[in-house]
Amino acid sequence: MDSLRHVPPPATLSALNRAELEALLAELFGEVASLKQTVAELREENARLKGLKGRPNIKPSGMETGTAPPKPQQQEKRPGRGKVAPRVKVEEEVIRVEIPPGSVFKGHEPFLVQDLVISAKATCYLRERWITPEGRTILAPLPQGIEGHFGPELRRFVLVQYHQGQSTMPRLLALLRSVGIAISKRQLVRLLNENHERLIAEARDVLRAGLQTSPWVSVDDTGARHAGKNGFCTQIGNEWFTWFRTRSSKSRLNFLDLLRAGHADYVLNGAAYDYMRNQGLPAATIARLKAEPETQFSDQIAWQAHLDRLGFNALKVTPDPVRVVTEGALWGSVQAHKFLCDAVILSDDAGQFNIGRHALCWVHAERLVHKLDTFNDQHRAAQTRVRSLIWDFYADLKAYQLKPGKRRARALGARFDRIFLRRTGFITLDRLLARLHTNKAELLMVLERPEIPLHTNGSENDIRCHVTRRKISAGTRSEIGRDCRDGFLSLAKTCDKLGIAIWDYLGSRFKVVGATIIEPLDHYVRARLCPA
Numbered sequence: 399m400d401s402l403r404h405v406p407p408p409a410t411l412s413a414l415n416r417a418e419l420e421a422l423l424a425e426l427f428g429e430v431a432s433l434k435q436t437v438a439e440l441r442e443e444n445a446r447l448k449g450l451k452g453r454p455n456i457k458p459s460g461m462e463t464g465t466a467p468p469k470p471q472q473q474e475k476r477p478g479r480g481k482v483a484p485r486v487k488v489e490e491e492v493i494r495v496e497i498p499p500g501s502v503f504k505g506h507e508p509f510l511v512q513d514l515v516i517s518a519k520a521t522c523y524l525r526e527r528w529i530t531p532e533g534r535t536i537l538a539p540l541p542q543g544i545e546g547h548f549g550p551e552l553r554r555f556v557l558v559q560y561h562q563g564q565s566t567m568p569r570l571l572a573l574l575r576s577v578g579i580a581i582s583k584r585q586l587v588r589l590l591n592e593n594h595e596r597l598i599a600e601a602r603d604v605l606r607a608g609l610q611t612s613p614w615v616s617v618d619d620t621g622a623r624h625a626g627k628n629g630f631c632t633q634i635g636n637e638w639f640t641w642f643r644t645r646s647s648k649s650r651l652n653f654l655d656l657l658r659a660g661h662a663d664y665v666l667n668g669a670a671y672d673y674m675r676n677q678g679l680p681a682a683t684i685a686r687l688k689a690e691p692e693t694q695f696s697d698q699i700a701w702q703a704h705l706d707r708l709g710f711n712a713l714k715v716t717p718d719p720v721r722v723v724t725e726g727a728l729w730g731s732v733q734a735h736k737f738l739c740d741a742v743i744l745s746d747d748a749g750q751f752n753i754g755r756h757a758l759c760w761v762h763a764e765r766l767v768h769k770l771d772t773f774n775d776q777h778r779a780a781q782t783r784v785r786s787l788i789w790d791f792y793a794d795l796k797a798y799q800l801k802p803g804k805r806r807a808r809a810l811g812a813r814f815d816r817i818f819l820r821r822t823g824f825i826t827l828d829r830l831l832a833r834l835h836t837n838k839a840e841l842l843m844v845l846e847r848p849e850i851p852l853h854t855n856g857s858e859n860d861i862r863c864h865v866t867r868r869k870i871s872a873g874t875r876s877e878i879g880r881d882c883r884d885g886f887l888s889l890a891k892t893c894d895k896l897g898i899a900i901w902d903y904l905g906s907r908f909k910v911v912g913a914t915i916i917e918p919l920d921h922y923v924r925a926r927l928c929p930a
Contacts, residue, residue, distance in 0.1 A: 459768040459785075462761055462853060465793035484512055485899075518578030519549075543909035548589060550908035552579065554901065556589050561886040562900050564866050591878050597907060598885040600918055604892055605634065605641040606659045607920035609737035611927035612636050614850040616744045617751050618857035619648050620865055623873025624880050631884070632656055633861045638926045639919075640860045640891035642884040644874075650750040651721070654728035657738065657753070663731050664701040666693040670730030677722045687723065701727060729753065742843060742850050744857075757843035760795070761853040763834055764788050770827060780822035784831065787817045792852065799848045807845040814838060860891055889919065896922045 414422065492506065525538040543550040552574075559565045559573070571586050608615065615636050622631040622644045630648035634641045634656065645652050666687055674684050686708055695701040705711055705720060713719050732738060738754055745751035746762040767785055772778045791813060798806055818835035821828055834841070844850055864887060874880040893900045898916060905913030 459761070459764055461764050461789055461792055462855065465789055465796060482510060482512075484510075516577055521549075543911070545593065548581070548585075550905070550910045553589055554904040554908055554910060556586065557886060557904055558901055560590055561883070562890045564863070564870055566870055587879075591876065591882050594882050594885070597889065598881050600920070601641060601885040601888040601892075602660045603918065603920040604639050604888065604923055606735075606737070607923040608634070608636065608639040608641070608927070609657065609659060609732075609741070610735075611924055612638075612741055613927075614742040614744055614757075614847070615738070616851065616854050616857040617653075618746065618854055618861050619748070620861050620868075622864065622868060625875055626873070631861070631864050633857050633864070635857065635860055635891070637856070638892075638895055639923050640895065641888045642861075642864055644880050644884055648748075648750055650725055650753070651728065653750045654725055654732065654753065657732045658728065658735065659737065661731060661735055662697045663734075664695040664698075664724075664727035665730035665734040666727055667730045667734060669733040670726040673726040673729045674722055677725070678717055679719060679722045679726075683719055683723075695727070742847055744850055744854055746854050747837070755843070755847075756840050757847075757850055758837055758840040759852070759854040760792055760841065761855065763837070763841060764792070766830055766834070767827070770830065772824075777824045777827070780824040780827055784817070784820075784822065784827065791817060795844055795852055799844065799852075802845075802848040810845060811838075811842060814842060863887055863891065892919055892923070896926070898922070 411419070488510070523540060523544075525540070527538070528536040530536060556570065556574075559570055560567075565573075567583070567586065567590075571581070571583055574581050574586070615634055617632065617634050619630050619632045622629050624644055624646070627646065629644055629646045631642055631644045632648065632653065634643075643656050645656075671684055671688070675681075690704070690708070692704065695704060701724070702711075705723070710720050710723065740755070742755045742757050743751060743753055744757045744759065746759045764785070767781065767788065770781060772781055791810070794810065794813075798810060815835070815838075818831045818838070820831065822831075844852060867883065867887065874883055889903065890900045893903050896919065898919075902914045903916050903919075906916035
């Protein structure tokens with residue numbers, strides 16, 4: 399405690415204004431987080447020195463790979479990789495050799511070499527300037543694709559290296575300078591963040607196309623920092639598209655807002671009223687909304703003004719009527735724009751994703767049984783037995799997807815009851831099985847919709863790039879920086895799923911000379927999901 403003698407006494411809190419109190423609170427939160435991490439590290443070190451068991455290392459259950467059909471036996475002779483086909487034009491160069499007199503020419507032996515040329519190029523365009531007899535100035539236009547003092551090839555290279563290559567800003571800056579580009583950090587930030595509104599809008603259009611045409615979407619979220627505060631990044635996608643969006647909250651209101659795909663309206667329709675009934679809103683409260691002639695509201699201000707007129711904000715009851723009717727109006731807007739009309743939302747059982755036709759991930763459900771703490775041989779035997787039954791059932795669900803039928807669906811439904819209503823004698827396991835049984839309709843959605851996956855592995859694989867970006871660059875500071883990060887990660891993932899190189903995509907958007915023409919990505923998404 400001697401070290402505390404030199405610490406100055408805290409200021410009188412009552413004398414501080416709100417801004418100073420918030421700054422002090424943020425500083426204290428940071429110190430507390432740092433101290434918690436230090437205490438956790440010291441506890442682990444003490445446990446190691448005392449020979450005690452550390453934090454348990456729970457490995458993945460392996461249900462997905464363990465229930466996969468056996469692979470065919472490998473061929474005795476491994477097939478070759480085939481001929482190398484470069485994506486660029488192959489230039490031919492004849493190499494001559496000194497030959498002795500009398501030699502006979504037998505043609506050429508090809509030897510393909512691929513190389514990469516990275517060099518800086520600076521061009522000073524001398525633009526003709528003329529004055530017409532009327533006094534009007536005519537200035538020769540710049541070549542197509544030139545916007546600002548950095549060319550389209552450089553802009554494409556910067557975006558690919560930063561977003562797809564997951565490079566950091568200092569390393570990318572050092573690379574550009576090492577090849578001869580005279581650029582400052584501020585200019586590099588501008589290349590990454592400015593004048594990309596049309597690309598961000600294209601990412602939004604991809605989401606709209608996916609929500610309108612997809613039979614199912616898979617969703618997930620992960621932590622993301624923005625403006626020095628913890629937030630959450632939500633992923634929405636399937637086999638043909640991916641979309642990311644970072645917000646400060648991951649509530650159901652936030653998720654419903656994201657499902658509007660950029661629209662700002664609130665709509666009271668049949669879907670909205672059904673949602674309110676399912677959430678337990680009293681019929682009298684719903685009747686007050688139906689009695690009003692106005693059913694569409696352009697933005698949040700108009701919607702809140704409508705609730706104020708009806709006196710909803712003054713109600714202090716459970717459930718909160720303002721929250722429920724707002725969620726219902728958002729869901730009504732989603733349905734009004736023809737988003738997720740008959741689509742299934744597949745999630746890991748996070749409460750905010752339980753909207754509309756909802757299905758659950760079997761891998762996350764089985765993981766609860768896998769991670770359950772056991773204390774004796776009887777518990778371990780019961781856990782092993784239940785996991786074996788779940789694995790066998792999961793394998794049969796996979797087989798059902800290949801050949802669905804009503805009779806097999808009824809048999810699997812009855813078998814689900816036998817597995818999850820059993821009594822093992824292990825109280826904690828029995829309670830877990832009973833809780834999973836309450837999710838029967840969502841876990842067995844595949845019996846009604848065999849095309850949906852049984853797990854959310856696709857979402858977890860998609861969101862991994864955002865986690866990598868977070869580990870490399872922590873968070874974003876400006877709103878446009880956040881939107882660009884989410885937008886370009888969305889475009890890169892979608893291009894990868896559609897078989898389009900992000901290099902070609904950016905070349906087409908920046909009008910690079912000789913680049914492949916790429917149509918708007920939402921056209922490809924609609925073509926894949928709704929083939930002619």
